[in-house]
Amino acid sequence: MKNSSPARGWLFFAVGLVAAYAAGVGLVYAVSGSLTYVHLVPILLATVVSATTLSWGASGFSPLTKGFLGLTLGGLAGYGLGLVIDLLVQGSLDWVTPVASLFSLLIGFTAFFLGVAGLNAVSKGLIWQIIGTLLGAIFISVIRVAMGLAWSGPFLFTEPAWVLGGFMGVLFFLAGSGSVSDWFKWARGIDTPEHHEESHTGWEKYLSISLDHKVIGIQYTITALFLISVGGLFALIFRTELAASQLQFLTNDIKLFGQSGPQLYNTFMSLHGMIMIISILLGIAGMMNYAVPLLLGAQDMAFPRLNAFSFWISVPASVLMLMSLILGGFDTGWTGYPPLSARAPVGMQMFFLGVFTAGWSSILGALNTIVTVLRMRAKGMTAFRMPIFVWAAVATSIIALTATQLIGLAFQLVMFQRLLGMGFFDPAKGGNPVLFQHLFWFYSHPAVYVFILPGLGIISELLPVFARKPLFGYRWIAMSSMAIALVGFLVWAHHMFTSGMNEYLRVPFMYSTLLVAIPTGVKFFSWVATLWKGKIWAPTPMLFVLGGVVVFLLGGLTGPPNATVSTDLHLHDTYFIVGHFHDTIFGGFVFPFFAALYYWFPKATGRRMSETLGKIHFWLMTPSFFILTFGMMRIGLLGMRRRIVDYDPALNFDATHLVLTISGYLIAISVLVFIYNFFNSIKNGEKAEGNVWNSRSPEWQVPSPMPTHNYDQPFEVVGEPYDYGLPGSKYVEFITPVKSGQK
Amino acid sequence: MSHTQDKSSAFSQGVLVFVYLAVLTLLEYFVAVTFNAVSILVVVAVIKAALVMYYYMHIYKLNEDSGDDQHSDAYKTGTNRIGLWLFLLSDAFVFAGLMTARINLLGLTRPHLNQLLGLAVTAVLLISSFFMNRGETAMAHGDKKGFFINTLITFVLGLGFLFGVVAVEWPLAAAEGLTPSSGVAGAVFYMMTGMHAFHVFTGLLFMLVVLNNARKGVYSAEKHWGVEAAAVYWHFIDLVWIFFYPALYLIGKLL
Amino acid sequence: MGHFLVVGILVIVMAVFTYIGLDAAGLMPLQASAQAVSIDWLWNWQLIAISFLFSLIVVPMVYSLIVFRRRKGETGDGEHIEGNTPLEIAWTVIPLFIVLALAYMGAYSLGETRRVDPNALVIEVKARQFAWTFEYPEYGIVSNELHIPVNKQVLLKMESADVIHSFWVPEFRVKQDVVPGRVTEYRITPTLIGSYKVRCAELCGSSHAYMESPVIVDSNTDYTAWISTQEKIAAEAAKTPEGQGERLTVRNGCIGCHSLDGSRMTGPTWFNLYGSQVKLEDGRTVTADDAFIAESILDPKATEVEGFAPTVMPPYPLTDAEIANIIAYLKTLK
Numbered sequence A: 001m002k003n004s005s006p007a008r009g010w011l012f013f014a015v016g017l018v019a020a021y022a023a024g025v026g027l028v029y030a031v032s033g034s035l036t037y038v039h040l041v042p043i044l045l046a047t048v049v050s051a052t053t054l055s056w057g058a059s060g061f062s063p064l065t066k067g068f069l070g071l072t073l074g075g076l077a078g079y080g081l082g083l084v085i086d087l088l089v090q091g092s093l094d095w096v097t098p099v100a101s102l103f104s105l106l107i108g109f110t111a112f113f114l115g116v117a118g119l120n121a122v123s124k125g126l127i128w129q130i131i132g133t134l135l136g137a138i139f140i141s142v143i144r145v146a147m148g149l150a151w152s153g154p155f156l157f158t159e160p161a162w163v164l165g166g167f168m169g170v171l172f173f174l175a176g177s178g179s180v181s182d183w184f185k186w187a188r189g190i191d192t193p194e195h196h197e198e199s200h201t202g203w204e205k206y207l208s209i210s211l212d213h214k215v216i217g218i219q220y221t222i223t224a225l226f227l228i229s230v231g232g233l234f235a236l237i238f239r240t241e242l243a244a245s246q247l248q249f250l251t252n253d254i255k256l257f258g259q260s261g262p263q264l265y266n267t268f269m270s271l272h273g274m275i276m277i278i279s280i281l282l283g284i285a286g287m288m289n290y291a292v293p294l295l296l297g298a299q300d301m302a303f304p305r306l307n308a309f310s311f312w313i314s315v316p317a318s319v320l321m322l323m324s325l326i327l328g329g330f331d332t333g334w335t336g337y338p339p340l341s342a343r344a345p346v347g348m349q350m351f352f353l354g355v356f357t358a359g360w361s362s363i364l365g366a367l368n369t370i371v372t373v374l375r376m377r378a379k380g381m382t383a384f385r386m387p388i389f390v391w392a393a394v395a396t397s398i399i400a401l402t403a404t405q406l407i408g409l410a411f412q413l414v415m416f417q418r419l420l421g422m423g424f425f426d427p428a429k430g431g432n433p434v435l436f437q438h439l440f441w442f443y444s445h446p447a448v449y450v451f452i453l454p455g456l457g458i459i460s461e462l463l464p465v466f467a468r469k470p471l472f473g474y475r476w477i478a479m480s481s482m483a484i485a486l487v488g489f490l491v492w493a494h495h496m497f498t499s500g501m502n503e504y505l506r507v508p509f510m511y512s513t514l515l516v517a518i519p520t521g522v523k524f525f526s527w528v529a530t531l532w533k534g535k536i537w538a539p540t541p542m543l544f545v546l547g548g549v550v551v552f553l554l555g556g557l558t559g560p561p562n563a564t565v566s567t568d569l570h571l572h573d574t575y576f577i578v579g580h581f582h583d584t585i586f587g588g589f590v591f592p593f594f595a596a597l598y599y600w601f602p603k604a605t606g607r608r609m610s611e612t613l614g615k616i617h618f619w620l621m622t623p624s625f626f627i628l629t630f631g632m633m634r635i636g637l638l639g640m641r642r643r644i645v646d647y648d649p650a651l652n653f654d655a656t657h658l659v660l661t662i663s664g665y666l667i668a669i670s671v672l673v674f675i676y677n678f679f680n681s682i683k684n685g686e687k688a689e690g691n692v693w694n695s696r697s698p699e700w701q702v703p704s705p706m707p708t709h710n711y712d713q714p715f716e717v718v719g720e721p722y723d724y725g726l727p728g729s730k731y732v733e734f735i736t737p738v739k740s741g742q743k
Numbered sequence B: 001m002s003h004t005q006d007k008s009s010a011f012s013q014g015v016l017v018f019v020y021l022a023v024l025t026l027l028e029y030f031v032a033v034t035f036n037a038v039s040i041l042v043v044v045a046v047i048k049a050a051l052v053m054y055y056y057m058h059i060y061k062l063n064e065d066s067g068d069d070q071h072s073d074a075y076k077t078g079t080n081r082i083g084l085w086l087f088l089l090s091d092a093f094v095f096a097g098l099m100t101a102r103i104n105l106l107g108l109t110r111p112h113l114n115q116l117l118g119l120a121v122t123a124v125l126l127i128s129s130f131f132m133n134r135g136e137t138a139m140a141h142g143d144k145k146g147f148f149i150n151t152l153i154t155f156v157l158g159l160g161f162l163f164g165v166v167a168v169e170w171p172l173a174a175a176e177g178l179t180p181s182s183g184v185a186g187a188v189f190y191m192m193t194g195m196h197a198f199h200v201f202t203g204l205l206f207m208l209v210v211l212n213n214a215r216k217g218v219y220s221a222e223k224h225w226g227v228e229a230a231a232v233y234w235h236f237i238d239l240v241w242i243f244f245y246p247a248l249y250l251i252g253k254l255l
Numbered sequence C: 001m002g003h004f005l006v007v008g009i010l011v012i013v014m015a016v017f018t019y020i021g022l023d024a025a026g027l028m029p030l031q032a033s034a035q036a037v038s039i040d041w042l043w044n045w046q047l048i049a050i051s052f053l054f055s056l057i058v059v060p061m062v063y064s065l066i067v068f069r070r071r072k073g074e075t076g077d078g079e080h081i082e083g084n085t086p087l088e089i090a091w092t093v094i095p096l097f098i099v100l101a102l103a104y105m106g107a108y109s110l111g112e113t114r115r116v117d118p119n120a121l122v123i124e125v126k127a128r129q130f131a132w133t134f135e136y137p138e139y140g141i142v143s144n145e146l147h148i149p150v151n152k153q154v155l156l157k158m159e160s161a162d163v164i165h166s167f168w169v170p171e172f173r174v175k176q177d178v179v180p181g182r183v184t185e186y187r188i189t190p191t192l193i194g195s196y197k198v199r200c201a202e203l204c205g206s207s208h209a210y211m212e213s214p215v216i217v218d219s220n221t222d223y224t225a226w227i228s229t230q231e232k233i234a235a236e237a238a239k240t241p242e243g244q245g246e247r248l249t250v251r252n253g254c255i256g257c258h259s260l261d262g263s264r265m266t267g268p269t270w271f272n273l274y275g276s277q278v279k280l281e282d283g284r285t286v287t288a289d290d291a292f293i294a295e296s297i298l299d300p301k302a303t304e305v306e307g308f309a310p311t312v313m314p315p316y317p318l319t320d321a322e323i324a325n326i327i328a329y330l331k332t333l334k
């Protein structure tokens, strides 16, 4: 056997797993005196240790192995540190204390990146985030002590201390990672070069600050995939609990991160919602960052530093979201309605802060996209000659730029209500809980169109390529994106039909909501007409496009029943709604996102992803997904409420819920197949340097992978983007011809 | 009034606009203390906002042709300008949200505040905008000394505003029983003035940066995007106050 | 033309089958109120629209995929068709009409559900974490079960003591949030005698899932009988301290969290509580005597019972006399 090989890896994996699990059980026994086999400590220990040994066996002492080693050691060290602190402060040892878990998470995470690539932007940023958090928290605690107030709370520090700490953590991350150093130089009057020479080549550049939009696009995409996995993992955990009625493992007796089982369910469920939503925002930012400048023929985004900043601020935001799980969690759903959110534990504040921070990422990214489209187009690229995805990106960005502020404000008001007793939503002080819902949905409804418009843009972009036919009604599709975005601003109160808001508002909001169906319909009909009489071929990206169309259609068509007030009175807050939005989100984002990844993968890497694994991914995910949402909608209609940890056995939903859980696992397996395919293909995929899909758009006219400076020769737009089937037609012409690249 | 002017007519235009704004502000104040007419207040605020956006913030510059050469400085400034305005648009939504909250929670009532102090800080902020405009105009005409003096005055006035609100008005209001936790009125008052004060604070920091860079000779008549940005941002803060001032001090009956 | 004919027929066939399939799947719970009728009527039209529109898109799509697929060895492109303005206008305008029709029907059926009967029976509903309390002001009755007579409109005036809850009986279809700081109204005309459950539909905390209470639609005779028994119970209870204590626990919704039979709910059970040894989170054990119980009611955060979250139970500022009555009642739970 060689020194390192896959087989050796699995062997080491098995050994590591068993040994670490046994060690964990032994540890728990030694300390608590009881022999429990299902305990968090052995399970987590076994997971990280076996990952380390797997990587060690398979690839020797590679960066990944070092990373996992860092994770294990850092996690243990952090846990120990937390226990010691707890012992000093509380005078007692609690094995599931949030403090130890928090330190374990933060330090483990940081050590992972330290192990992988030494002191890079991520690990420096994370170290500084930890320091900033502690400094902020200690600062407030000192003030409190000086004022004669208690400094310690159930989660070590008091709530105000954690809030300032969380906030300072973000600032420290940004400063420490180096994502704002150029701006500081400008502020001191020092000029910086337009573009820095990349200090790293190879994969390390993805862990360092880069101003290249392609690198940033990929950074976004990887972060989004990571968050989808985390959010999906949460879904699997709570779906397992739901597989049967009664409480299975999230029982009242367990106590984890300061929460009982049902509270933990609520935290997982709420974080699932919001982490998934953030992952969507990062996913679309990834697609837009990578594709928009390429499609426009631009060298980069309009503001490369702002672009890097927008990405990097999402990293501390993700850390805050995970901190909210550990600091007591919260039990409000992703919507965070007060007064409940005004009473939830400290985790609520971390959640608000995390969303707030991620919101800035979204706002600034949107700003950059709009300016790029307005100012950086190639010669001859008039508005109606832009690739259709660009239209979708603009429509999305208009919403993200403006509406996002309102969710930030809504959350900010609750944060201050908690911190200073400001009575915005507290009826006892004359506040109005329904006001929060208006502010919240003013963003969060348009946001759902933020999720889908880029996805629908991908569908419109790819359909002509694989149908070998012009996009039917290009201008109508372009305008429909704008129409959806603009009408989308006027419909928010359809989430509040039962909320007790003014009765007379319900009917106008019903009309405006239903109006959105019209531009959306235009897209669907045009897609069908695009396929009609084409010469359709269906490799993996096209499969995901088609799957996306059908799934989104189902989601869209279940919208009108929610939008008509009287039926919504029954449907509101049931699993019917849950089914509706998983359909729209999967159809409008997840499927097209995968399509885009399969489609542009060769452009980014010069290699193809495995077609077989891609097909397995598709054929595993799609049917499972249909079953998942059909089941959700059916039980929803029959009386299954949302956001419940347990359901009445008398309703006879057990069998359906079991099927739903199994479908959820099947989707997760298909995603794992994808993740394997993705990373494996980067190294071992079949080489593909030319115009793989025989597309007309400019980025495929030059060889892959795309060089750092996008187009050596600028191009000029000389025709329509989608004139497939028109002999002799051309979309772009390079001002001095390039040699390679077919056709 | 056309946009391409020599320095002295640009200065006198600034003065004229300032006089309009000052008169309108006084009008507003007297409308509020003599009779209760929300519609007049709204109209006056909109006119003031339009004046500031056009003459101080030069919104028309968004339309300026900056040529085809994407690598020229003029083109880049044009791009930056769009970016800045989009940022302000986005930021405006926060303030619009605060306004919505205020209208929803307080309706046609207002908290009990010190009217004279309100008028005073409003005047200070308005005057600071006037000097900011002067400073920017000076720089645009290559008058670095003029820029420096006027911007310094702006900075001092801005500091005065911040002091007036945070160090004088807040304690005064709190002494009268209007605290953040005393009820919605207090919550709305402190949140609106607080968010605005935060912007004033960042505007002052921005100004410091610009002053420092000017001292180092970074800017010239042709190339002074930093100065323009700081000025536009400062006027935007004034613009917000143009709406917040009547919303907090003038509209409606006393609570 | 041939293609269009085939696709047209397939669309209609598929739409019909989809509708029949959905209809047969039995997607709605029992229909137990007059309001449900107009809602189900609209729902049925929605199903028809969904079946048709789904087929309208999916059938031509699948047809194209099969008929217009690129066959082995083929390379060329499809036909160069860029668009068709009349067609675009058609599929903008026709859905517009469908949408307007749906919205009109929605408004109509909303109007039906909101129809007011001035003689409606008024019941006051109090929602709190995690219990429903129903008060019949005419009779002075307080209950944790909602009893209503069949075929008579009921008007629920709902208030919340803490966070937002939502009143939903799936068989009645209609749902209405209960918001602190205001009174929301809920009108229903039950039409089917039976026993249902109100299920809180707005996430309100850790035991949201269990915030369910019986809702019983009685025949008129059963209803009057229930009313008179309840009146008697109330009158009886007023005579003894433990009776008054029992009424107080109903009125304050204590039994939303405390069981009387030893089973575990959000809070510790009251069965055999009085005088028992209670284990606290910090390891101490105390006797559940008068002082401990009074403290648990007035300031629940003061003592942390092992295995229960101390922040869940709100403090109840009850008078000493009321607390004494509750203690008297607790003593009877053996």
Ligand code: HEA
Pocket (backbone or CB within 6 Å): A335, A448, A449, A451, A452, A494, A495, A513, A514, A516, A517, A518, A520, A521, A522, A524, A553, A555, A556, A557, A558, A559, A560, A562, A563, A564, A568, A571, A572, A573, A577, A580, A581, A584, A585, A588, C053, C057, C095, C096, C098, C099
């Ligand atoms: C990607 C996200 C996405 C998208 C695109 C949509 C699209 C739509 N949504 Fe959905 N929605 C969500 C995500 C999304 N939604 C989420 C996350 C929630 C829950 C939030 C929470 O509470 O947690 C929600 C909840 C929600 C509600 C509130 C329900 C409740 O809580 O009571 C309503 C009510 O009106 C609604 C309506 C609609 C409508 C009318 C559309 C329309 O845009 C759909 C338009 C599309 C079509 C109609 C299909 C294609 C059109 C044709 C084929 C033309 C012909 C059609 C007709 C003539 C009808 N949605």
Ligand code: HEA
Pocket (backbone or CB within 6 Å): A228, A229, A230, A231, A232, A233, A235, A236, A239, A269, A270, A272, A273, A274, A276, A277, A280, A332, A333, A334, A335, A578, A582, A585, A590, A641, A642, A643, A644, A645, A660, A663, A664, A665, A667, A668, A669, A671, A672
């Ligand atoms: C992007 C959006 C998105 C996505 C993709 C999903 C995906 C899934 N969702 Fe989610 N869901 C939401 C958005 C989303 N959801 C939102 C917004 C809510 C509302 C929350 C609220 O009410 O507040 C919600 C609520 C929600 C509920 C209702 C909970 C309740 O009301 O109590 C349910 C119940 O079944 C559910 C299930 C699932 C399942 C089974 C998946 C599956 O598709 C998940 C499949 C799994 C994966 C995709 C992960 C695969 C990867 C791994 C397993 C690897 C793990 C490895 C590492 C961590 C390294 N979701």
Ligand code: CUA
Pocket (backbone or CB within 6 Å): C128, C129, C130, C164, C165, C166, C200, C201, C202, C203, C204, C205, C208, C209, C211
């Ligand atoms: Cu009450 Cu949920």
Ligand SMILES: [Cu+2]
Pocket (backbone or CB within 6 Å): A444, A445, A448, A492, A494, A495
């Ligand atoms: Cu919506």
